[in-house]
Amino acid sequence: MDRKNYLPPLVCGFGAAVLTTVPGVKSFGCCLIIPFAAILSLFLDHKINKSELPFNFKHAMLLGLLTGIFATLFATFFDVLMTYILHTNEFVQTLPQTEELVRQYKLGVLLNQTMGMLKQMSKDIQQNGFSLFYIVGIFFSNFFINSIFGMLGGLLGLSFINKKAQK
Amino acid sequence: MRQINSKISLRLILFFMLIVWCFGFSFESLFPNSSLAAISYPLLKHAYGEVCHQIPSKTFVIENHRLLVCARCTGIYLGALVFSFLSLFFFRKLNLGIKLLYISLVPILIDVIFSSLDIYKYSKLIAFGTGIFFGSIVFVYILTTLENNFIDKKPMKNG
Numbered sequence: 001m002d003r004k005n006y007l008p009p010l011v012c013g014f015g016a017a018v019l020t021t022v023p024g025v026k027s028f029g030c031c032l033i034i035p036f037a038a039i040l041s042l043f044l045d046h047k048i049n050k051s052e053l054p055f056n057f058k059h060a061m062l063l064g065l066l067t068g069i070f071a072t073l074f075a076t077f078f079d080v081l082m083t084y085i086l087h088t089n090e091f092v093q094t095l096p097q098t099e100e101l102v103r104q105y106k107l108g109v110l111l112n113q114t115m116g117m118l119k120q121m122s123k124d125i126q127q128n129g130f131s132l133f134y135i136v137g138i139f140f141s142n143f144f145i146n147s148i149f150g151m152l153g154g155l156l157g158l159s160f161i162n163k164k165a166q167k
Numbered sequence: 168m169r170q171i172n173s174k175i176s177l178r179l180i181l182f183f184m185l186i187v188w189c190f191g192f193s194f195e196s197l198f199p200n201s202s203l204a205a206i207s208y209p210l211l212k213h214a215y216g217e218v219c220h221q222i223p224s225k226t227f228v229i230e231n232h233r234l235l236v237c238a239r240c241t242g243i244y245l246g247a248l249v250f251s252f253l254s255l256f257f258f259r260k261l262n263l264g265i266k267l268l269y270i271s272l273v274p275i276l277i278d279v280i281f282s283s284l285d286i287y288k289y290s291k292l293i294a295f296g297t298g299i300f301f302g303s304i305v306f307v308y309i310l311t312t313l314e315n316n317f318i319d320k321k322p323m324k325n326g
Binding site: 118138144 | 202205206208209210212213214216217218219220222225236237239240243264265268279283305308309311312313316
């Protein structure tokens with residue numbers, strides 16, 4: 001893959017990461033942000049790199065996956081940056097509610113261990129603006145979800161662009 | 168015959184993947200007394216939070232437990248799940264035009280714009296309905312694309 005081929009997923013992944021980070025915007029786009037970014041990435045690839053039509057299945061999936069990966073990298077970076085600056089984040093703010101909910105189960109030692117770990121993460125974030133466990137956790141969670149949704153977007157984009165090309 | 172078997176396998180895989188996905192966001196509501204649900208709650212909440220705003224007023228409550236995705240996302244995923252189940256019994260090739268994808272997006276757009284502008288009050292049921300419609304159409308598109316590329320090997324002819 002040429003270096004120029006990375007540009008559309010990079011741009012679209014960045015855009016998707018910004019949209020998923022900005023409070024309020026996410027409520028409009030919801031689960032459609034990453035798939036639409038992947039579809040847009042296919043369109044941009046076709047425009048910029050003059051990719052041949054019909055789009056190749058592997059190429060579309062790769063572009064979708066790359067969009068998801070770039071979105072993950074940027075979203076994790078934004079999250080880490082905001083957490084470092086503010087010394088708080090959604091995780092810290094919602095931890096009391098999470099604890100209240102989880103405590104209803106009366107799980108004894110298991111609960112104490114889980115909550116102990118989560119509280120340590122929250123404490124690290126409030127004190128240092130940084131928690132390694134938190135970063136690793138959000139990175140893998142973002143990576144898993146965004147990659148799947150990116151590839152779904154790639155599939156949809158493939159169908160969309162190839163059908164348009166047929167006309 | 169071999170082609171039919173491949174189709175069934177692909178459809179079964181998609182169906183089970185969707186079951187796992189839907190099970191994840193409703194795990195706590197379906198098994199309110201499960202310790203596994205309690206332990207996995209923080210992780211699942213964050214994972215589903217990546218693809219949904221999870222605003223409490225816009226999510227369904229089952230057995231006093233909120234689902235981990237909003238009403239619209241619930242509709243999208245359940246629409247896809249229902250169609251993935253139906254696809255196990257119907258093998259007729261659906262060749263949907265691109266217009267239907269646009270049309271399936273229109274109700275969502277109208278609902279988002281109208282409820283945001285307070286033309287009418289946000290309704291979970293309307294959001295759920297628009298989601299189901301969109302989810303089912305999107306599933307058919309994804310299934311068709313996968314079958315065309317993996318089984319029929321005709322990426323262009325049938326889109």
